[in-house]
Amino acid sequence: xxxxxxxxxxxxxxxxxxxxxxxxxxxxxxxxxxxxxxxxxxxxxxxxxxxxxxxxxxxxxxxxxxxxxxxxxxxxxxxxxxxxxxxxxxxxxxxxxxxxxxxxxxxxxxxxxxxxxxxxxxxxxxxxxxxxxxxxxxxxxxxxxxxxxxxxxxxxxxxxxxxxxxxxxxxxxxxxxxxxxxxxxxxxxxxxxxxxxxxxxxxxxxxxxxxxxxxxxxx
Amino acid sequence: xxxxxxxxxxxxxxxxxxxxxxxxxxxxxxxxxxxxxxxxxxxxxxxxxxxxxxxxxxxxxxxxxxxxxxxxxxxxxxxxxxxxxxxxxxxxxxxxxxxxxxxxxxxxxxxxxxxxxxxxxxxxxxxxxxxxxxxxxxxxxxxxxxxxxxxxxxxxxxxxxxxxxxxxxxxxxxxxxxxxxxxxxxxxxxxxxxxxxxxxxxxxxxxxxxxxx
Numbered sequence: 001x002x003x004x005x006x007x008x009x010x011x012x013x014x015x016x017x018x019x020x021x022x023x024x025x026x027x028x029x030x031x032x033x034x035x036x037x038x039x040x041x042x043x044x045x046x047x048x049x050x051x052x053x054x055x056x057x058x059x060x061x062x063x064x065x066x067x068x069x070x071x072x073x074x075x076x077x078x079x080x081x082x083x084x085x086x087x088x089x090x091x092x093x094x095x096x097x098x099x100x101x102x103x104x105x106x107x108x109x110x111x112x113x114x115x116x117x118x119x120x121x122x123x124x125x126x127x128x129x130x131x132x133x134x135x136x137x138x139x140x141x142x143x144x145x146x147x148x149x150x151x152x153x154x155x156x157x158x159x160x161x162x163x164x165x166x167x168x169x170x171x172x173x174x175x176x177x178x179x180x181x182x183x184x185x186x187x188x189x190x191x192x193x194x195x196x197x198x199x200x201x202x203x204x205x206x207x208x209x210x211x212x213x214x215x216x217x218x219x
Numbered sequence: 220x221x222x223x224x225x226x227x228x229x230x231x232x233x234x235x236x237x238x239x240x241x242x243x244x245x246x247x248x249x250x251x252x253x254x255x256x257x258x259x260x261x262x263x264x265x266x267x268x269x270x271x272x273x274x275x276x277x278x279x280x281x282x283x284x285x286x287x288x289x290x291x292x293x294x295x296x297x298x299x300x301x302x303x304x305x306x307x308x309x310x311x312x313x314x315x316x317x318x319x320x321x322x323x324x325x326x327x328x329x330x331x332x333x334x335x336x337x338x339x340x341x342x343x344x345x346x347x348x349x350x351x352x353x354x355x356x357x358x359x360x361x362x363x364x365x366x367x368x369x370x371x372x373x374x375x376x377x378x379x380x381x382x383x384x385x386x387x388x389x390x391x392x393x394x395x396x397x398x399x400x401x402x403x404x405x406x407x408x409x410x411x412x413x414x415x416x417x418x419x420x421x422x423x424x425x426x427x428x429x430x431x432x
Contacts (some may be wrong), residue, residue, distance in 0.1 A: 007358040008335030008386065015355045018372045019349055020424075024270060024277035026349040031247040036347065037265030042312075043377040046220045049390070053337055058229040064314060069338060069353040071243040074250055078239055079231045084221050087233070087253055089238035095249040100342060101262045108267035113275055120312035122303060123390040148225065153335050154364060167318070168388060177224045179289060185388055193382075197363055204381040205363050210389035 002154060007154035009196070013150045034071040038077065040112070047080055047188035050176035055079050081215035117147035125183035127169045131213070133187060138165050138219040141189070141211065152215045156207070160219050161191035164208065172212050185213040226430060277346030280311045281394055282415035284344065286323075286408045289399040290326070303395065306344055313343025324425065329376050330395045331369070331378040331422035334360035334387040341392035346419055352421060362386055366404040393424045402429050 019026065025033060048187075055076045059067065067075065081087050099125075126158045133139055143158035169183035190208045193201035224337045225353045254260045254294040284306060288295040297303040306312055319341055322330035334340070335358045340348040351357050360368050365382045369375070376382055397419040403411060418424035 005336055005357055010331075010355075011363075013356040013359045014430050016351050016360065016399070018350055018352060018367055018423070020416070020418060021349070021354045022278065024273050024346050026347065026417070028347065029244075031244045032270045033272075034247050034265060036252055037268040038247075038260065039253065039410055040261040040264045040268045041264045041407075042254060043259055051221055054225060055228045055232075056337065058225055058230050060229075063232070065355060066328060070351075071246070074243065074247050075235065077250060078235060078246075079228050080221060082231050082235075082381075083224070083228055086257065088285075089234055090331075091279065092239040092246075095252040096256050098252050098255065098262060101266050103265060104267040104270050108263060109270045109275070110410065112264070112267045112271045116271065116276065116313035117310065119222065119314055120303075121317045122341065123318055148308075151336060152384065153388065155335075156386075163391060167391065170318075173389075177223065179221065186391075190393075202378070202382065204379075205365065205383075206381070207384045207386060209386045210268040210391050214390075 001057060001149065003057045004059075004064045005057040006154050013032075017104075032068075032070040035073050039073060040115075041093045042077060042081070044178065046084075048176040048179065050149055050171075050173040052076055052080065053173075053178065054177040055148065059198060064169055072137075086154075088127055123170045124168045125171065125181075127185065128183065131166055131185040131215065133166075133185075133216060135163050135166055135216075139163060139187075139189060139216040140219045142215055142217060144172070144216075148174055150174045150215070153209070155196055156191060156209055159191055159195050159211075161195065163187045163190040164190045167210070170212070172214065174214075187213070187216070189216070221372045222375040262360070263306065272346055276313065276343060278417040278420065280306075280346070280414065281310065281344045281417075282393070282412040283309065283408065284311065285396055285415045285420065286411035288396055290408055291413055298396070311344050315390075315392050316341045318389075319344065320391055321396050322385065322393055322422075323396045324398050326398075328333060328381050328383055329422065329425055330393075331361060331370075331382060331384045332363050332387065332395060333384060335359070335362055336386075336388060339387040339390075339392065340420050341394055343416065344394055349417065369423060369425075371420065374423065374425045376425070394420050396420075397425065397427055400427045400429050409426045
């Protein structure tokens with residue numbers, strides 16, 4: 001969808017609020033840490049990463065820009081767990097008090113660290129067909145996409161770039177957002193900055209994107 | 220099961236305002252307390268995750284990987300070839316690093332990582348992202364005017380150095396391997412790791428400070 005989330009290349013934003021801190025939760029409020037913990041703890045049965053992303057994208061544009069990143073996550077969980085019937089929105093108007101918990105035990109921390117390690121794994125899936133494109137080939141991105149979830153940003157549409165690597169097949173986000181796993185060949189495509197931004201861009205700068213085969217057409 | 224119905228999700232987003240507190244502190248508290256009440260989560264488990272990201276999972280992991288790549292050419296080769304496997308040598312594999320790619324800065328190239336569409340980040344190797352990485356300003360501008368963004372971090376890239384921006388549009392994640400600064404000959408891994416900044420591993424830092432001799 002051509003949504004507000006697709007920020008790449010939009011103009012009118014001010015300077016980046018650069019920070020240089022090294023601490024583990026850089027600038028986090030306590031509520032943001034709770035959202036991180038919830039994200040690893042809530043039972044996301046049947047939910048996919050792309051359904052989660054699409055739910056965030058479906059926030060009204062005015063709200064999207066005014067809502068902090070982890071507050072967007074919280075809103076997405078409220079929506080997803082209302083959508084699947086776990087909660088109703090009026091439930092959120094009468095929360096019960098949370099008990100005070102002390103510091104977590106060493107065993108509890110070890111358990112989540114083990115869970116994190118066990119969750120590691122590639123998204124690569126067996127290929128059902130040979131790749132349509134080869135490394136080194138020039139390709140063109142699609143000019144028009146659909147109104148569902150996908151991962152081809154506006155700034156990189158209808159543009160010629162060169163395939164610099166191929167990663168086998170990965171689940172197509174468009175299908176994952178609808179609850180279906182459809183592996184498709186994934187490539188890294190490198191674009192000249194001048195192709196994307198015009199002749200004033202530095203001649204030796206590039207932008208690389210990971211793009212699925214159906215986002216590409218022969219050049 | 221989710222309905223996977225975008226219209227339904229958008230409608231819930233609109234209705235949410237009349238029912239759910241707008242203050243994120245209250246909103247998150249409401250979500251956690253309801254999830255606890257229904258037996259979906261325990262606050263203790265959430266505490267454990269917060270502790271894991273406070274004490275164990277963070278940019279120190281990435282810094283150690285970078286330091287080893289400077290000291291051990293065999294490891295450097297494995298890291299550049301397949302970073303997702305190489306970080307298993309440390310037990311650093313985890314969330315969002317199953318398809319990790321290491322990007323090596325050179326005198327000719329500078330790498331910069333962004334996720335314009337959401338804010339994807341290699342959590343198990345770099346921990347939680349800084350607020351600027353998740354900001355609309357960075358997501359909008361890093362692809363279009365990376366040199367100006369870098370200047371806001373105090374980093375000037377000469378014209379003859381190529382800037383390579385990587386937009387994390389798939390589940391592949393990126394970590395930048397900065398160049399080892401001169402004056403660090405003979406340093407051990409821990410001492411080297413201590414000078415590797417979080418920003419350098421995202422690409423908004425280039426020349427690492429080695430501190431007072």
